[in-house]
Amino acid sequence: MIRWDRGWRLYLRVALALGITLVFVFPVYWLAMISVKSPDEIYAYPPVWFPSEFRFSSYVTLFRDGDAWAVWNSLITAGVSTVLAMAIGTTAAYSIVRFRTGGENLAIWIISQRMIPPICVAFPIFLLFVSWQWIDTRFGLILLYTAFNVPYVTWMMRGYIQDIPLELEHSALVDGLSRWAVLRKVVLPMARAGLFATAVFTFIFAWNDFLFALVLTKSEAVTYTVKVTGYFGSQSTFWSKIGAMSMLGVLPMMFVVATMQRFIVRGMSLGAVKG
Template identity: 70%
Template sequence: MSATLPFHRRPGTRLALRYLLALVLTVIFVFPVYWLFIISFKTPDEIFAFPPVWYPKSLQLANYHVLFKDGDAATVGNSLILASVSTFFAMILGTIAAYSLVRFRTGGENLAVWIISQRMMPPVAIVFPIFLVYVWLGWVDTYVGLIVLYTAFSLPYVIWMMRGYIEDIPLELEESALVDGCTRAQVLWKVVFPMARTGLFATAVFTFVFAWNDFLFALVLTRTEVTTYTVQVTHYFGGQSNFWAKIAAMSVLGTIPVFFTVAVMQRYLVRGISMGAVKG
């Protein structure tokens, strides 16, 4: 029967075409990552060679050595501190706020919509007023300043996401804990947090990535002490020439923490997204 079907409609052919399409898309998306890593190990001659050198003759660690020697790699540590601490505070405060919205109807039915609408505000519209306030407070180029800012900008997203996860937790479980003598804080710690664990991890990953990738606020509100890696990369672009080896090496260093964070949290990430997407 299959012999009478056109070639492109045969089951084996359709499956092969799907695999071929998947392979092509994989190559398209993976190649830029591969090229970034390879450039970070190339010599200047190999970087500018034509035709392109697809892989270096020997791995050059000098590009990374220069970053650590000059102290530029410390900016990755700054980004890690800022993103991690701000994510921690945003998750704690945002989850408590979301619990209040769900269980106590704080602010009525429209407060949650107003909160998430704050994420729609373009950062460039408020970065200058924030800069003036930070100058007055003495928070420019400090960890405290950026942690407070990242936490504040992450809260709307955390509250909105955790609100959906907490709504899925049966109210009877909390009532049973209260009857057993738990305080409201204990209910939050012993019942809500464990039940919404996958949602917590999924939201935390995205919150971390948002803070990690920030450029505008870090550019305006830092100078030398708390420079993040996203700002440091721009220092390698010049009017006359660009230091592509440093750009690639710094980009690789900036990619590794996010890669490991997503890899470690992948199980919770997939389950958390699925739990938040499926209702009823």
């Protein structure tokens, strides 16, 4: 009887997990199908769940017209800003944990900066970028994303570094390593799971940004989140282009998460939420 109950519970959990997975995967599937359907199939009722023929003309059009360049802009701005934020934030976290830089309240103050609603600073940043001629430049977006993500990286890496035994660093210092060498050869390898998990979420934050990209770009540095909104019109909506651009924007995220999945799971299970 006990085995029977456990079997049913296992089946129910698996069924529930599959149901939840289908709910979250279905929008991605539907976008993928829209991107390869014919116009008649897109507007058909009842809906056509699977196209009779795969048409990749929308993707060809995006690359031919240069619209796909927006995905490359997103990759550059999100990737470079993630590297910079990780470098600055990890160093700051190490300084806060090991040297008590700023006292007990500096870490709280740093993460509080991340809680500021972006809409509150969008207009002042726009005026600043206009005066410095950074509008519609990748450099401006990279600098902005780095500034907004450094507090998050600092807070997260602070928790991971706190879990590393201090004795390991003392042993490395006795062996003649400098502080920078200890950070590079001892701390970072020990906090590798947390490092990759934090980097993935930092990249996602920058990749999904819409507000700043909308306000601070025009054409040259426009990202895919802004570009995809240009296919919605008052008189017509280009659903095939929307589906194609959305898939081009989703694929890099799927690749990053699939590649770093084990680090994300391990990183989230570590002590990064410690105060």
